[in-house]
Amino acid sequence: MRYYIFSLIVFIATLRTTAQDLDRKIEFPDVDSFLTLKCDLHIHTVFSDGHVWPTIRVSEAVKDGLDAISLTEHIENQPWKEDIPHPDRNRSYEIAKKAAKPHNLIVIHGTEITRDMPPGHANALFVKDVNELVVEDSITAYQKARDQGAFIFWNHPNWIQQQKDGIPKLSTLHDSLIKSDLLHGIEVVNDLTFSEEALRIAIENNLTVLGTSDIHGLVDYQYRIAEGGHRPICLVFAKERSEEAIREALFAGRTVTWFDNILAGKEDNMKMLVDASLSFKTKGYIGDTDVLEIEATNVSDAKFMLHNISVYDFQKNTDIIEILPQSKKILQVITSRNQGEKIPLEFNILNAVIGYKKQFKVSVPM
Ligand SMILES: [Zn+2]
Ligand SMILES: [Zn+2]
Structure with a gap:
């Protein structure tokens, strides 16, 4: 019995180490x-x-x-x-x-x-x-x-x-x-x-x-x-x-x-990386409202810190939005601010620096 308990502890310890190693x-x-x-x-x-x-x-x-x-x-x-x-x-x-x-x-x-x-x-x-x-x-x-x-x-x-x-x-x-x-x-x-x-x-x-x-x-x-x-x-x-x-x-x-x-x-390289790491998908309006759900997906280990610089407001966020590493987040966009025009949703990525005091900008078509 003692042997089995010992084996179990070793097994759990091994699992833990593996998980930590994968995580890092x-x-x-x-x-x-x-x-x-x-x-x-x-x-x-x-x-x-x-x-x-x-x-x-x-x-x-x-x-x-x-x-x-x-x-x-x-x-x-x-x-x-x-x-x-x-x-x-x-x-x-x-x-x-x-x-x-x-x-x-x-x-x-x-x-x-x-x-x-x-x-x-x-x-x-x-x-x-x-x-x-x-x-x-x-x-x-x-x-x-x-x-x-x-x-x-x-x-x-x-x-x-x-x-x-x-x-x-x-x-x-x-x-x-x-x-x-x-x-x-x-x-x-x-x-x-x-x-x-x-x-x-x-x-x-x-x-x-x-x-x-x-x-x-x-x-x-x-x-x-x-x-x-x-x-x-x-x-x-x-x-x-x-x-x-x-x-x-x-x-x-x-x-x-x-x-x-x-x-x-540099901007070209940042564009390649951000395009591959961060994507936005329109999920549709909530019922018959003007609030549009957009899903942001981050497949990188960087946390993206977005600063909204467009006309829109959000139901759940301020203009600063974090997209955590390897995760998805639903943005609820109040679209009536565009007054019927197709104005894109735009963010500066605060932690994607492409020049002196210059951040990379992403644009999401609406
Ligand atoms: Zn050195
Ligand atoms: Zn040195």
Whole structure:
């Protein structure tokens, strides 16, 4: 009997773990003609100044349901090297790549070129040999990375340790890096920070929008996963689920970042994501009244915060309406306000940012 009770407890515990693991997997729908790949492309381990072994990064990514990660160890910041000597700077990648294979997780070979501002810190992805980038001059490091085919992005341009006012500024050096094909993207989100100014720089200079965790400790602690939090990720709209397709999408700028329920990206990309995630269906008028029921469906993990900017009022809501993750909500629209004209119902999505102080707008035909 005791054995059976013990087995039952183990069985229930297993169920619980499975449910929790399923719950934390980040889900966004595929868009238009692209797959939506969930990527965290800025991560550290003990091979630079992080606190965990690379295999832990793989486990965390698998739990979060990610498609791809990149372990981007600092080239110049190696505080644990006396305790963990590793003359080969590719080891972190190699260990993670091996651990990721059974899980079908894509591991992209990357590194962080870590310099004073300007140019500050930058991640180089899709590199072949990080040892070659251990050089004195920062621009030489960018050039060597580029020679290996790297996609390079500016990290945390709003980081107050390098930019006291928290406002990213494009220096003449950054400008020349962009013009020399040595800088292709910028972090709009890094760890616990979001920068609308960085989004403005991305749009004005045609840089790809990135959002990353830059995790050094544990994802579960930093983003309070047990309390329903999530790590910042970059949604990459790729032609297929492969490293090469992610590379193509990053160079083409097809991304949206998701951080603390904020979605940020360029308007075209945001449109693809919102169109796939949020839909509205007319259910009909209530009896012979002028009140029309519209069902909003959200098939993403983001909570959409809608602000009504049209002429209509609602029976059950103010002008601020939340559509919870993976859920449906019935809106009761008082239609007599349109005075017989076919005026669309329009919302600004307060948490879908497409520019400096600019939100994405959705329109529902009436
Ligand atoms: Zn950094
Ligand atoms: Zn970093």
